[in-house]
Amino acid sequence: MSNLSRRLPPLGTLVVFEAALRLSSFSRAADEVALSQASVSRQIRQLEDNLGVRLFIRQRHDVSATAEGELLGSAVRLTLRELLATAERLRSIGIDKKSLTIFSDISIANTLITPVISVFQQQYQDLQLRILSSYEPIQYVTEDFDIGFQVGRNAADQFDIDPIADDAVFPVCSPDFASRLPSSPTAMDLANLPLLHLEDLGYGWPDWRKFLALYRLKEPKPIEGLVFNSYQVCLDVAERGEGIALGWARSVKTKIDEGKLVRIPGMTMLLPESIFVYRRKLNSPNPIADQFIATLRTYIEPINE
Secondary structure, eight states, X not given: OTTHHHHSOOTHHHHHHHHHHHHTOHHHHHXXXXXXXXXXXXXHHHHHHHHTSOOEEEOSSOEEEOXXXXXXXXXXXXXXXXXXXXXXXXXXTTOOSEEEEEEEEHHHIIIIIHHHHHHHHHHXXXXXXXXXXXXXXXGGOOSOXXXXXXXSOOOTTTEEEEEEEEEEEEEEEOHHHHHTSOSSOOHHHHHTSOEEEEOOOSSOOOOHHHHHHTTTOOXXXXXXXXXXXXXXXXHHHHHTTSOBEEEEHHHHHHHHHTTSSEXXXXXXXXXXXXXXEEEETTSOOOHHHHHHHHXXXXXXXXXXX
């Protein structure tokens, strides 16, 4: 640890580097860290000069990490998260109120977390409760949280992960679109209709090819259709009658109950243990988090095929 300050890279550049790596853009990183784009570029260049390697491939509108950039990024993310977690814990020392911070995928927050909040706050009336929600993969969330909820099992090196709920996927469309379908549509019928696709965001979520293969339909060519990087936008387009989307049972239930979407019967892909609760390995246990999980389990309804 001798001569630490001289051997480490410039510490002020690491937050800028992490933002640029996560956002794949110097300009977006500049907005996030409140610097000019020129300052961001200068700091990245300073970091590259210090390490003697190229960290990014510069393109016209964005940047992509080199192998060396990805290697440094893994270490920087882990270090910054550990620092943030420690800082948040220190800030909470001396606060009389009990606190609980929950991160959740937006769809899970709307369908599983929100209905339980009022009940839980009645049990803990002095609780300082904070909910963070986004579609960002949980391993990239920089804010500290006690527990997180997300579909799929990811980043097991950073989190203790336990299943909390099943789910299912089935085709949905607008009532008007459904009225023009055969009375009992088959997988082949669906394959010849406008299908709305969700872009592969690295979660391993089922897509149309996997879904239709469940019914022994294997297309020799890619299944065409509109592609979206937002699940909610994909559902909104289906609601407008522009095609058929794959809806997740828990998150699409409200739209079905309201009559905005209808479920195409006879085809369902069950997804046992698909929703998970995450705890950072570096965080100290929060007993209130365990109480919230126990309460949540009592309110999770089974999936109906």
